Amino acid sequence: MKSWNQHLTAKVASSFLVLSLVAVGVVGSVAFFSAREALKQAAFNRLSVAATLKEEEIGRWFEDQQRDFLLVTQHPELQRNIKILLSGKITDPNYLAADKILSNYLISVTQTKPALREIFILDRSNQIVLSTDKQRKGNYEILANVSYFERVELKDTFAPIFYVSPVTGKPSVTLATPLRDAAGVRQGIVLAHLNLDRIDRIVRERTGLGNSGETYLVGSLVSKNAFISKAEKTEAREFPEGISSQGIDAAMSGVSGSGLYRNYAKLPVIGVYRWLNEQDLALLVEMQQEEAFAPARQLAGTIVLVGLASVGCLSIGVYWLTRQLKISREQLENYSHRLEQKAQEAEAANLAKSEFLANMSHELRTPLNAILGFTQLMSRDRSLSAAQLENLDTINRSGEHLLTLINDVLSMAKIEAGRTILNENSFDLYELLDSLEEMLRLKAEAKGLQLIFERTPEVPQCVRADESKLRQVLINLLGNAIKFTQAGGAILRVRTKQDKQEVSQSPPTTCTLHFEVEDTGPGIAASELERLFKPFVQTEAGRKSHEGTGLGLTISQQFVRLMGGEIAVSTTLGHGTIFSFEIPVSPAAVVEVPPRQHYRRVIGLAPDQPKYRILVVEDKWENRQLLVKMLESVGFEVREAENGEEGVAIWESWQPQLIWMDMRMPVMDGYEATRQIKAHLKGHATIIIALTASAFDEERAVVLSAGCNDFVRKPLREEVIWEKMMQYLGVRYIYEDTQQAAIPSQLEEKEPYALTAQSLRVMPSEWVAQLHQAALRTDEKLIFDLLEQIPQDYAPMATALADLVNNFRIDKIIDLTQLDSA
Numbered sequence: 082m083k084s085w086n087q088h089l090t091a092k093v094a095s096s097f098l099v100l101s102l103v104a105v106g107v108v109g110s111v112a113f114f115s116a117r118e119a120l121k122q123a124a125f126n127r128l129s130v131a132a133t134l135k136e137e138e139i140g141r142w143f144e145d146q147q148r149d150f151l152l153v154t155q156h157p158e159l160q161r162n163i164k165i166l167l168s169g170k171i172t173d174p175n176y177l178a179a180d181k182i183l184s185n186y187l188i189s190v191t192q193t194k195p196a197l198r199e200i201f202i203l204d205r206s207n208q209i210v211l212s213t214d215k216q217r218k219g220n221y222e223i224l225a226n227v228s229y230f231e232r233v234e235l236k237d238t239f240a241p242i243f244y245v246s247p248v249t250g251k252p253s254v255t256l257a258t259p260l261r262d263a264a265g266v267r268q269g270i271v272l273a274h275l276n277l278d279r280i281d282r283i284v285r286e287r288t289g290l291g292n293s294g295e296t297y298l299v300g301s302l303v304s305k306n307a308f309i310s311k312a313e314k315t316e317a318r319e320f321p322e323g324i325s326s327q328g329i330d331a332a333m334s335g336v337s338g339s340g341l342y343r344n345y346a347k348l349p350v351i352g353v354y355r356w357l358n359e360q361d362l363a364l365l366v367e368m369q370q371e372e373a374f375a376p377a378r379q380l381a382g383t384i385v386l387v388g389l390a391s392v393g394c395l396s397i398g399v400y401w402l403t404r405q406l407k408i409s410r411e412q413l414e415n416y417s418h419r420l421e422q423k424a425q426e427a428e429a430a431n432l433a434k435s436e437f438l439a440n441m442s443h444e445l446r447t448p449l450n451a452i453l454g455f456t457q458l459m460s461r462d463r464s465l466s467a468a469q470l471e472n473l474d475t476i477n478r479s480g481e482h483l484l485t486l487i488n489d490v491l492s493m494a495k496i497e498a499g500r501t502i503l504n505e506n507s508f509d510l511y512e513l514l515d516s517l518e519e520m521l522r523l524k525a526e527a528k529g530l531q532l533i534f535e536r537t538p539e540v541p542q543c544v545r546a547d548e549s550k551l552r553q554v555l556i557n558l559l560g561n562a563i564k565f566t567q568a569g570g571a572i573l574r575v576r577t578k579q580d581k582q583e584v585s586q587s588p589p590t591t592c593t594l595h596f597e598v599e600d601t602g603p604g605i606a607a608s609e610l611e612r613l614f615k616p617f618v619q620t621e622a623g624r625k626s627h628e629g630t631g632l633g634l635t636i637s638q639q640f641v642r643l644m645g646g647e648i649a650v651s652t653t654l655g656h657g658t659i660f661s662f663e664i665p666v667s668p669a670a671v672v673e674v675p676p677r678q679h680y681r682r683v684i685g686l687a688p689d690q691p692k693y694r695i696l697v698v699e700d701k702w703e704n705r706q707l708l709v710k711m712l713e714s715v716g717f718e719v720r721e722a723e724n725g726e727e728g729v730a731i732w733e734s735w736q737p738q739l740i741w742m743d744m745r746m747p748v749m750d751g752y753e754a755t756r757q758i759k760a761h762l763k764g765h766a767t768i769i770i771a772l773t774a775s776a777f778d779e780e781r782a783v784v785l786s787a788g789c790n791d792f793v794r795k796p797l798r799e800e801v802i803w804e805k806m807m808q809y810l811g812v813r814y815i816y817e818d819t820q821q822a823a824i825p826s827q828l829e830e831k832e833p834y835a836l837t838a839q840s841l842r843v844m845p846s847e848w849v850a851q852l853h854q855a856a857l858r859t860d861e862k863l864i865f866d867l868l869e870q871i872p873q874d875y876a877p878m879a880t881a882l883a884d885l886v887n888n889f890r891i892d893k894i895i896d897l898t899q900l901d902s903a
Contacts, residue, residue, distance in 0.1 A: 112384055116377035121351060124373045125339050127289055128353040132366045135296060136355055138283050143241055143360060146196050146275055147230070150256045153190050153200070154271045159183065163260055166211060167204055167269045180211060187213050198276040202260075204269050227257040227272060240361050241275075243300045243309055252277065252300065252309045277310065284310040293369035298362050299329050306333055309362060320345070321425060328354040332363030341370065347414075448703075452476070452796075503643055507669035508548040510541065514575065517555055525563050531570030532563070539577050541592065544666040550640040551664070555596070557633040558660050562600035569601025569657075578663060590667065597661040604654040613650060614638045683803045686716040687813035693806075696737040697721045698728035698754065699772065700746040704795075708741055711799060715814070725754030732758055732767065739768040739810055744784060752787045759788035768809040772797070836881040838897045843875055853898035856891050864894070 153159070162179035169176035187200045191213050201212035201222075209220050226244035246253035253274060260269040284296045298309040305323030327342035332354040339353040344367055352367035456476050459465070518534045525532035555573070562571035574597040605613065614634050638648050644664040652658040686693075695717045699705035705721050712719045720735060722728040725742075726749040732740065740758075744751035751771060758764040771789040773780060781792045790809060793801055806812045841849050848867065855863040864886055871879040885893050 106385075108384055110381070113377050113381035116380050117374050120374055120377055121341075124351050124368060125353065128294075128351070128366045128368065129339070131289055131296070132353045132355050132364055135283055135286070135366070136357060136364055139280060139298075139357065139362075139364070140359060142196075142279055142283070147256065149194055150197065150273050151230075151232070151258060153194075153197075153273075154258050159186060160260075163202060163269065163271070164262075166202065167260065183211055184213075184215075187211070196276050196279060197273045199274040200271070201273075202269055202271050205267070207270075210269070222272070224257070224270070227255045229257045229259075231258055240359055243362075245307075246274075252307070281310045290366070291368055291372050293372045294367065296364070296366045298364055299324065299333065300362050301333065321429065328352045328365050328367070329363060332356050332365060503547050504549065505545055505547050507543060507545045510544050510575075511536075513548065513552060514573070517552070517559065517573075521556075521559055521563060524560075525570065528563065528567070530563060530566055530568075532559075533570065533572045534575075535572065536575040537577065540575055540594065541577075541666075541668045543669040544594075545669045546664065546666040547640075547644055550644060554637045554640050554662075555598075557637045558598040561633065562598055562602065562658075562660075566600045566602040566657075571598065571600040573598055591665055592668065593663050593665050595661065595663045597659060599657060599659045601657045604656055604658055605650070605652040606654060610650060610652070614648070682817040683715055683799070683814040684817045685815040687815055690813060692718055693739070693810060693812060694718045694720075694735060694737040695806075696728060696731055696735070696740045698723075698725060698740060698746070698751065699743040700724055701743075704743070704772075708797065708802075711802065725749030725751055725757075728754050729757050732764075736763070737767065739770065739806060741772055742769050742789065743772045745773070752784075755788045770805055770809070836878065836885075836893075836897065840878050841897060843878075844871065849898050853895065856894040856898060859891055861886055861891075864891075 162183050165175050165179035191197050199214050201209050203222055204210050207222050209217050209222060212218050226242050228241045241254040243252050243254055255272055255274050257270050257272045259267045262268050284298060287294055297311040299306050300309040324345040326345050335356045337355045341351055344350045349370040350367040351370055351373045352365055355364045357364055514534055522532050576595050578593040578595045641648050641662045646662045646664040648660055648662045650660055695712050697705055697708045700723050709719050709721050720731055722731050724746045742751045755769050769789045770791045770793055771784040772793055774795040784792050852867050868879045868882055
């Protein structure tokens with residue numbers, strides 16, 4: 082019975098406790114929400130009053146500065162001295178007197194009106210002829226962000242233009258009014274930089290806003306929302322992506338209102354937001370909800386404590402648990418915020434590195450243009466001997482190798498910056514594979530390797546995909562297979578892989594191509610596989626070869642991912658490696674594939690054509706001379722200019738039909754020169770083709786928007802030059818006999834000479850020993866001197882040895898001579 086009573090008591094107590102909790106909870110909730118609603122309305126009213134007062138005070142301040150500035154500039158004595166200053170000479174005594182009077186007057190104005198931080202006067206060329214900051218005298222001022230007006234009417238509104246000052250790095254406003262002569266022609270401009278400290282004081286005034294209240298102005302600076310004025314406690318915060326909240330976004334879209342939301346710092350606030358139409362600014366007055374609704378919470382807490390005195394311990398326990406959860410949540414939020422900041426810092430550092438690499442690539446491609454260009458130009462000389470042509474070929478191959486390394490670095494920079502995009506086109510896959518086989522076969526045969534290309538019959542001939550990226554991936558994988566394989570060979574297998582659903586489609590709209598590159602090389606250790614695709618990382622075999630940058634596989638993996646696939650690796654140490662990947666493609670009609678253009682060397686202009694006047698505008702002398710000599714060599718009339726200003730002047734007097742325009746030049750760049758030429762009616766008939774060493778695809782859109790007709794990247798290829806001029810001018814050429822050599826890389830191919838240690842025995846043993854010692858010391862001059870002693874009957878052996886030196890394979894010579902001398 083006792084136990085039954087205890088059980089019943091427990092049940093009654095529990096029921097009573099539950100009912101008490103429910104009753105107190107309902108009463109407390111009703112009281113809390115009623116008080117919260119009343120407090121919210123009161124807070125809205127208080128914040129609205131503060132916003133209205135600040136809005137009116139800000140508007141009055143800007144209008145006062147506008148009127149003060151206009152009164153200062155319209156002072157008769159000021160106008161008279163400004164006219165002397167703008168029309169007189171520096172040596173004229175009246176000019177000096179006017180300069181002194183104006184300086185003293187303007188300095189006194191800035192002292193009596195601190196809101197006018199700096200007053201300065203520009204002449205018609207926008208050069209500062211007088212300033213209260215004497216260090217800026219003589220500089221030129223950009224007028225893109227000034228607030229321009231000539232008079233103030235009673236009902237006029239004033240909308241200042243905010244911008245980021247290059248001096249202070251803070252939001253600024255510059256007022257400007259023109260100086261006109263009696264005929265109304267503008268002779269100069271008076272400008273004043275405003276000191277916005279008063280705006281900051283207006284904004285930071287917190288009367289009636291409590292402890293957590295704050296006011297701030299938001300404007301659009303450089304395509305993102307940014308603080309124009311803000312409270313001191315937010316000064317240290319940085320928002321590289323711009324600030325945003327429900328209130329900011331609504332106000333910046335022209336909507337005024339109020340509400341409960343999270344502010345720019347993700348804190349819950351009650352706020353009033355206004356769009357100041359006259360100033361193009363958003364004004365926000367906010368208070369944290371925690372402070373605004375504190376009385377409501379206190380009232381509800383009192384009711385709960387009074388009603389639940391008998392369960393105080395339970396309330397304390399629940400309260401303690403709630404506090405712990407709140408602390409944990411705040412710690413988690415702080416930790417997440419720190420992680421986000423670290424991620425942003427890492428991204429910024431990564432983008433800065435990518436920009437540095439891109440700029441370095443630009444600087445390297447510019448001199449490389451001269452190296453490769455003059456090599457092409459010199460190869461046109463028919464008086465060159467075979468040895469000289471071979472030397473030119475060596476220079477050309479070395480330059481092309483350097484260009485490949487630069488392009489690898491640039492490709493990695495573009496990938497890291499997220500600027501690599503997919504450029505799909507229709508192409509002949511069979512021709513792509515055949516050209517790769519032809520290009521790599523000599524390299525494989527030189528090492529005594531087999532190179533096999535296999536494709537199944539169902540592989541479509543014409544497909545639509547990114548041909549350039551697919552070509553680079555295959556070249557990288559096959560090049561690595563040949564480079565690291567000493568015996569055996571490399572195989573490329575291509576086949577299709579279709580899903581069961583796709584098999585029933587006739588014809589299929591898409592298919593998956595499977596590519597597989599297998600070699601018989603040394604294989605890759607398991608410990609190296611996990612970092613195989615990391616940038617600037619090479620395997621043990623790669624480090625021993627002393628070749629490459631460690632970027633090939635990284636770039637290939639990124640390109641394959643962009644095309645919708647993933648490179649997989651299968652390797653057996655000591656037996657070889659297989660790299661494979663699959664990409665989706667769309668079959669293309671044969672007519673969609675553009676025909677391949679086969680290059681023929683141009684040796685002159687066809688008869689019965691008009692005289693073509695060509696202008697070359699390029700600041701680098703060597704690049705300018707390269708293009709001038711190339712054009713003159715086939716019969717064009719050519720003139721040159723070293724900057725855009727000279728180019729515009731020559732265009733006006735000479736009227737060329739086509740201009741090759743470099744885009745980065747001193748004095749006047751190619752963008753401005755192109756705009757000035759295209760601004761004239763006769764300029765529309767002039768073809769302008771841009772020259773740039775930039776390799777980013779986005780550069781093309783910028784160049785074309787400036788008015789250029791086309792775009793050519795450096796290093797320049799002569800076949801591209803002739804093709805563009807044919808396209809735009811209709812030029813007809815005389816071509817060299819296709820059976821003759823066109824450029825060093827097109828020299829007649831010969832059967833590779835099989836160089837062995839037995840081959841060297843035709844020479845005296847003393848000569849072999851000297852060659853061995855010269856190779857050990859990597860003395861190329863001595864090696865070539867010894868090669869000249871080889872009789873003419875053994876010229877193929879001398880050529881093979883010279884090729885080893887030119888291709889940096891002196892180690893092969895050491896091995897051959899060591900075996901023979903042994």
